Amino acid sequence: MLELKDVKKTYLGGSTALDGIDLTIGPGEIVGLFGENGAGKTTLMKCVLGLLRYQGTITLDGAPVTTRNIARLSFATCEHSYFPALTAKAHRAFYQEHFPNFRAKRFEALMDFFQLPMGKAIRGFSTGQKNQFEVILALSQGADYILMDEPFAGNDIFNREDFYKVLLGILEPEESILLSTHLLEEVQHFIGRAVLLHQGKVAGDVTTLELEEQGRGLMDFVKETYRYQADRVSRALDHLTDRE
Amino acid sequence: MKKYGSALGPAARLSVWKVLLLSVLTVGVQILLFLAAFWGWGSTEHITPSLEETVRVSGLSLAFAAGLVLVCAVLVLPGTERGAKTGYTLRRLSVDERVLVLLWGGLNALLLLLFWGVQTAAALALARYYLHTLPAEFSNHQSLFFAFSRAPYLHALLPLWDWLVMARNLVCCAALGLSAAALPFHWRHGRKSWALLPLAALAVIFFPSGMDNVISSAAGLMIFGSAIALTASNVWRCSEHEE
Numbered sequence: 001m002l003e004l005k006d007v008k009k010t011y012l013g014g015s016t017a018l019d020g021i022d023l024t025i026g027p028g029e030i031v032g033l034f035g036e037n038g039a040g041k042t043t044l045m046k047c048v049l050g051l052l053r054y055q056g057t058i059t060l061d062g063a064p065v066t067t068r069n070i071a072r073l074s075f076a077t078c079e080h081s082y083f084p085a086l087t088a089k090a091h092r093a094f095y096q097e098h099f100p101n102f103r104a105k106r107f108e109a110l111m112d113f114f115q116l117p118m119g120k121a122i123r124g125f126s127t128g129q130k131n132q133f134e135v136i137l138a139l140s141q142g143a144d145y146i147l148m149d150e151p152f153a154g155n156d157i158f159n160r161e162d163f164y165k166v167l168l169g170i171l172e173p174e175e176s177i178l179l180s181t182h183l184l185e186e187v188q189h190f191i192g193r194a195v196l197l198h199q200g201k202v203a204g205d206v207t208t209l210e211l212e213e214q215g216r217g218l219m220d221f222v223k224e225t226y227r228y229q230a231d232r233v234s235r236a237l238d239h240l241t242d243r244e
Numbered sequence: 245m246k247k248y249g250s251a252l253g254p255a256a257r258l259s260v261w262k263v264l265l266l267s268v269l270t271v272g273v274q275i276l277l278f279l280a281a282f283w284g285w286g287s288t289e290h291i292t293p294s295l296e297e298t299v300r301v302s303g304l305s306l307a308f309a310a311g312l313v314l315v316c317a318v319l320v321l322p323g324t325e326r327g328a329k330t331g332y333t334l335r336r337l338s339v340d341e342r343v344l345v346l347l348w349g350g351l352n353a354l355l356l357l358l359f360w361g362v363q364t365a366a367a368l369a370l371a372r373y374y375l376h377t378l379p380a381e382f383s384n385h386q387s388l389f390f391a392f393s394r395a396p397y398l399h400a401l402l403p404l405w406d407w408l409v410m411a412r413n414l415v416c417c418a419a420l421g422l423s424a425a426a427l428p429f430h431w432r433h434g435r436k437s438w439a440l441l442p443l444a445a446l447a448v449i450f451f452p453s454g455m456d457n458v459i460s461s462a463a464g465l466m467i468f469g470s471a472i473a474l475t476a477s478n479v480w481r482c483s484e485h486e487e
Contacts, residue, residue, distance in 0.1 A: 051332060081333045
C-alpha cells in the first residue's frame with residue numbers, strides 16, 4: 001500500500017505545488033492522475049520517489065521510502081531517466097544488478113514487441129522509441145508501484161493504443177500503476193480509478209466502476225469537478241465579435 | 245561494493261575513451277609544437293638549443309594545460325544529464341549517493357592520473373628523441389635526468405626525488421576528480437556549483453611551478469588538500485539538508 005498523508009510541497013520561490021495531499025494506492029490498482037499544467041502531478045510523483053523534499057508522510061506498506069525499499073517503485077518520465085550512451089543490453093545488465101526483481105523475460109518480450117534494437121545506444125533511438133524504452137524499463141524493473149509521468153508524449157496514437165493493450169496483458173495482479181497524463185479519453189478504459197489534482201489538492205477521486213454505475217463518463221466527471229464552462233468559447237467569441 | 249561499481253559503469257564507459265582520446269590528441273599537438281620549435285630553431289639560429297629551452301619555447305606546458313582543462317570538462321559531462329535525467333535513476337538506486345560521488349571522484353582522479361601518465365611518457369619520448377638527434381658529445385646518459393631536473397614543466401611531470409611536487413600533483417588530481425564528480429551531483433539536486441573552474445585554473449597555473457620552491461608546492465598542496473576536504477564535506481552536508 002502506497003500511502004500519502006497531508007503531503008505538502010512548497011518550492012523555494014514560495015509557490016505551493018502540493019497542499020495537503022491524502023492519497024492511498026493499493027496493490028493492483030491502475031490509477032490515472034489528471035490535472036491541468038501546474039496542478040502538482042509531477043511534483044507528487046517526485047515526492048513519492050524521494051526526488052524532492054516535502055512535508056507530511058509517504059509510506060510504502062507502512063515504511064518510509066528509503067534506499068531499502070525504493071526498488072519497489074519504478075518511474076517512467078517524459079524527461080527520460082535512462083543512460084543515453086548505453087545500449088538496451090547494457091541497461092538490462094545495469095537494472096539486473098541494481099533491481100533484484102528485474103523481469104528479464106518481460107524486458108525482452110517488450111523490446112521484441114516494439115522492435116527496439118538491443119545493441120544500439122539509446123540516444124540513437126527516435127523520440128517514440130525513447131519513450132517506449134523508458135516505459136519498458138519502468139515495467140521491467142520488478143517494482144510493485146510503477147509511476148508514469150506523461151510517458152507517451154511524442155508517441156503516435158497507434159503506438160499508444162498498442163501499449164495500453166500490452167500493458168493490460170502483462171501486468172500481474174499485485175502490480176500498481178500511477179499514470180499521469182492529459183490523454184483522458186484514451187486511458188479511460190485502461191484505468192480503474194481517476195484522481196484529479198487542482199492547485200496542489202485532490203479535487204476528485206473516483207473509480208471507473210462508480211462512474212459506470214452513475215452512467216457518467218470520465219470526461220464528464222472531470223468537467224464537473226473542474227466546473228468547466230462549456231459556453232466559455234462562444235462567450236469569448238461573442239465578446240470579441242462585439243468589440244470589432 | 246559491486247553495486248557501486250555497477251553504478252559507476254555508465255560514467256566510466258563515457259569518460260575513459262574520451263580521456264584517452266584527449267591524452268593522445270594533446271600528445272599529437274605537443275609533438276608538432278616540439279618539432280616545430282626544435283627544427284625551426286635549428287634552421288634560423290644555427291645553434292643547438294638545450295632540451296630545457298626547446299621545451300620552454302615549444303609551449304608544451306600550454307598544450308598540457310589546455311588538455312587538462314578539456315579532460316576536466318569531459319569528466320563532468322557524464323553527470324550533466326544531457327538528453328535524459330539520469331539522476332532520477334541514480335537517485336533511485338539502493339546505494340548511498342554521497343558514497344557514489346566520492347567513488348566517482350576517485351574514478352575521475354584515476355583518469356586524471358592516466359592523462360598525467362600519458363603526458364609524462366610523451367615528454368620522455370620527445371626528450372629521448374631530442375637527445376638521439378644530438379651528436380654524441382652533446383648528450384650522455386645523464387642528459388635526460390638533468391633535463392627533468394631543470395625544466396619546470398618536465399620536472400612537474402616527473403618530479404623524481406621532489407616528493408612535495410609529487411604529493412601536490414597527486415592531491416591536485418584527487419581534488420579535480422572529486423570536484424568534477426561533485427559538480428553534477430549538486431546540479432542534479434538543483435544547486436549551483438562551480439568549484440571545479442577555479443580549481444582547474446589553479447591546477448594549470450600551479451603545475452609547471454614549484455620546482456625548487458617549497459613554498460609554492462606547499463601552498464598548492466594545501467589549497468588542493470583543502471578543496472578535497474571542503475568538497476567532500478559539502479557533498480555530505482548538502483545531501484542531509486536538501487531543499
